[in-house]
Every structure is written in structure tokens, then in C-alpha cells.
Amino acid sequence: AIDTVKSSAATWTEPAQSTTAAATASVDAAASSATDFMENANAAETAAASEAEASALSIGDYITAGKTRSQIQGYGGYTDIGGTILTIESITDQTITFSIVQYSDSGYAADTVSAKQITAQWVKNTAAFEFCDDTLDGKGYGTLSYENGTIHIETRSNTNHPTKLVLNEDLVGT
Structure with a gap:
């Protein structure tokens, strides 16, 4: 009976680890995507500011x-x-x-x-x-x-x- 429980617990734990790993990967991808979005938005804002400065009259x-x-x-x-x-x-x-x-x-x-x-x-x-x-x-x-x-x-x-x-x-x- 103990062997069966161990076997059952091992089978049940393994999918949970896969699900956790998949969920973590999914969250990491979403965070990475959000970070990329923010970096791209910041880069676009910096480029627009640089363009405005470049087109501004200067000494x-x-x-x-x-x-x-x-x-x-x-x-x-x-x-x-x-x-x-x-x-x-x-x-x-x-x-x-x-x-x-x-x-x-x-x-x-x-x-x-x-x-x-x-x-x-x-x-x-x-x-x-x-x-x-x-x-x-x-x-x-x-x-x-x-x-x-x-x-x-x-x-x-x-x-x-x-x-x-x-x-x-x-x-x-x-």
C-alpha cells in the first residue's frame, strides 16, 4: 500500500511541476513582453525628444x-x-x-x-x-x-x- 501511495504521489507531483514550470515560463514571457514594450516606448519617446532637439534652433x-x-x-x-x-x-x-x-x-x-x-x-x-x-x-x-x-x-x-x-x-x- 505504501508503494502505491508513493507511486501515486510521484505521478501527481510531476504534472504539478510541469504546470508550475509552464506557468512560470508564461509569466516570465509576459513580463519580458511588457518590459520590451516599455523599453520600446521609452526608446520611441527618447528618439522623438532627440529629433525635436535636433530640429530646434541652437547656438x-x-x-x-x-x-x-x-x-x-x-x-x-x-x-x-x-x-x-x-x-x-x-x-x-x-x-x-x-x-x-x-x-x-x-x-x-x-x-x-x-x-x-x-x-x-x-x-x-x-x-x-x-x-x-x-x-x-x-x-x-x-x-x-x-x-x-x-x-x-x-x-x-x-x-x-x-x-x-x-x-x-x-x-x-x-
């Missing part, structure tokens, strides 16, 4: 789209030289401070025109501004807008003291 240089800094400045034997380098010096929720240097397609330093430390009201990724150019004492006004990683800048000349810093171009970050 630094923005240059004529499609050109290198050396090409704009006339170094290295390029044939299509000249362009603009805009340097953003500070940004707040309400203002932006920047400088503009326009390099001539002649390649001569004397033909380079610049306006330094322009401060403008920054509203919804757009700024309207006035400036005096450093090299020729000309005056002008313009707009700067930012969208999808590109700055578009347009400047016009003041009729009383005209500037040679007249732009209508797209600039990209370096």
Missing part, C-alpha cells in the same frame, strides 16, 4: 545651403565661392542675437560685408530686425525664420544709408 553657425565653409570663404580652389555664414550667439524665448558675414563671390576680403550682434524679437520661430553693417556703415532691415532645420534670411537696404548686405537665402547648421 552656432549656419551657412549657405549646399556649400562648405571653405567654399564660402574662398579657400581650397573652389570655383563657386561666396555665401553667408550666420552665427547665432544667444537665444531666449523672446530674443535672438546673431551676426551675419556675407562673403563675396569675388573672393576678396575687401568685398566681405558683415553685421554684428543683431538682437531681434523672437516670435514663433521668426524675427524681424534692423542692422548696421560693420564695414560700410550701411543700414538695412530683414526677417529671419526657422523651420525644419533651415534658416531663411532676407535682408533689404535702407534708402538713406544703403547696405550691401542684401540676402535672400537658406542657411543650414554646421
Whole structure:
């Protein structure tokens, strides 16, 4: 009788262990799946934040789209030289401070025109501004807008003291 009970108990215990192992594996898989889901959700959130940061306007240089800094400045034997380098010096929720240097397609330093430390009201990724150019004492006004990683800048000349810093171009970050 004792042998029968042992035998019966062994048979009954073994399926219980299999069921427990299967249930544990099932719980582990569900936990792993939930962990993967949370990790994927966190990764997507981090990627979205990184993309927003990458597309946000930041302090630094923005240059004529499609050109290198050396090409704009006339170094290295390029044939299509000249362009603009805009340097953003500070940004707040309400203002932006920047400088503009326009390099001539002649390649001569004397033909380079610049306006330094322009401060403008920054509203919804757009700024309207006035400036005096450093090299020729000309005056002008313009707009700067930012969208999808590109700055578009347009400047016009003041009729009383005209500037040679007249732009209508797209600039990209370096």
C-alpha cells in the first residue's frame, strides 16, 4: 500500500511541476513582453525628444545651403565661392542675437560685408530686425525664420544709408 501511495504521489507531483514550470515560463514571457514594450516606448519617446532637439534652433553657425565653409570663404580652389555664414550667439524665448558675414563671390576680403550682434524679437520661430553693417556703415532691415532645420534670411537696404548686405537665402547648421 505504501508503494502505491508513493507511486501515486510521484505521478501527481510531476504534472504539478510541469504546470508550475509552464506557468512560470508564461509569466516570465509576459513580463519580458511588457518590459520590451516599455523599453520600446521609452526608446520611441527618447528618439522623438532627440529629433525635436535636433530640429530646434541652437547656438552656432549656419551657412549657405549646399556649400562648405571653405567654399564660402574662398579657400581650397573652389570655383563657386561666396555665401553667408550666420552665427547665432544667444537665444531666449523672446530674443535672438546673431551676426551675419556675407562673403563675396569675388573672393576678396575687401568685398566681405558683415553685421554684428543683431538682437531681434523672437516670435514663433521668426524675427524681424534692423542692422548696421560693420564695414560700410550701411543700414538695412530683414526677417529671419526657422523651420525644419533651415534658416531663411532676407535682408533689404535702407534708402538713406544703403547696405550691401542684401540676402535672400537658406542657411543650414554646421
